[in-house]
Amino acid sequence: MLQIEDLCVEVAGRPLLKNVSLTVEKGETTILFGPNGAGKSALLSTIMGFSNYKVTSGKIYFKGKDITEAPIDERAKMGIGIMSQRPPNIAGVKLRDLLEIEAGSKSSNLNEMARSIDMERFLERDINVGFSGGEIKRSELLQLSIQQPDFYLLDEPESGVDPVNMAQVGNMIKNLICDNKKCTAKDPNRKSALVITHTGEILDYLAADKAYILCDGTVMCSGNPTRLLSEIKTQGYEECIRCKLNDLKQLD
Numbered sequence: 522m523l524q525i526e527d528l529c530v531e532v533a534g535r536p537l538l539k540n541v542s543l544t545v546e547k548g549e550t551t552i553l554f555g556p557n558g559a560g561k562s563a564l565l566s567t568i569m570g571f572s573n574y575k576v577t578s579g580k581i582y583f584k585g586k587d588i589t590e591a592p593i594d595e596r597a598k599m600g601i602g603i604m605s606q607r608p609p610n611i612a613g614v615k616l617r618d619l620l621e622i623e624a625g626s627k628s629s630n631l632n633e634m635a636r637s638i639d640m641e642r643f644l645e646r647d648i649n650v651g652f653s654g655g656e657i658k659r660s661e662l663l664q665l666s667i668q669q670p671d672f673y674l675l676d677e678p679e680s681g682v683d684p685v686n687m688a689q690v691g692n693m694i695k696n697l698i699c700d701n702k703k704c705t706a707k708d709p710n711r712k713s714a715l716v717i718t719h720t721g722e723i724l725d726y727l728a729a730d731k732a733y734i735l736c737d738g739t740v741m742c743s744g745n746p747t748r749l750l751s752e753i754k755t756q757g758y759e760e761c762i763r764c765k766l767n768d769l770k771q772l773d
């Protein structure tokens with residue numbers, strides 16, 4: 522579904538991602554771990570095609586097509602959707618206007634969808650202006666519910682969400698990825714996803730297939746998500762870096 526080959530990316534004239542290679546198969550949920558500032562959000566932004574992120578070499582393939590130079594709208598039309606960590610405030614544009622554009626010709630009952638996640642009263646507000654952390658997450662999820670992409674880029678879905686709302690956010694994500702059906706790991710009918718998490722809370726809701734650890738703009742290792750998270754929690758990222766230095770040995 523998504524194949525990244527030897528990707529190098531600069532931001533503000535500074536090399537940020539270095540020879541990143543990873544794959545996400547159809548129906549696979551892949552987790553991206555890594556310390557603060559490692560370049561995880563930059564990788565998701567590059568996959569989505571945000572203009573601040575300049576690909577200097579390497580390729581991004583989606584559904585078999587080279588999208589390295591494709592504009593954002595083309596990527597969105599091909600089925601990539603993103604939940605950003607800090608989406609911009611857009612003063613003067615109401616959430617309803619954006620959702621109507623995203624719905625396009627699809628018939629969606631915006632009011633009903635918004636009501637189902639307690640967002641109806643936000644439809645007439647300017648996008649993200651004054652929204653709390655949890656409200657931003659729900660607004661992003663509402664947009665994804667309308668877009669219904671085939672491939673989800675989720676940047677720290679649990680950040681800023683309280684434990685009670687986490688269940689709602691987690692179950693919404695699960696329903697989007699599983700299309701409201703019960704689904705299991707490696708189910709080809711699932712939507713695909715690349716998910717950044719620090720705490721791993723989202724793993725309670727998603728059957729994750731594999732994980733990568735990104736440190737200093739480079740993929741250091743890959744393996745079973747639960748096992749890698751447990752390594753990170755007990756030993757930090759040092760073990761992963763040591764493995765990389767030891768002949769790129771994988772932890773799994």
Ligand SMILES: Nc1ncnc2c1ncn2[C@@H]1O[C@H](COP(=O)(O)OP(=O)(O)OP(=O)(O)O)[C@@H](O)[C@H]1O
Pocket residue numbers: 532533537555556557558559560561562563564573
């Ligand atoms: N548009 C930008 N302009 C300048 N620097 C940027 C930009 N985007 C990212 N960076 C820098 O690139 C580095 C990686 O940022 P990124 O947000 O990708 O990290 P991250 O791994 O997602 O971190 P965190 O876990 O803290 O969210 C940081 O040092 C950040 O300041």
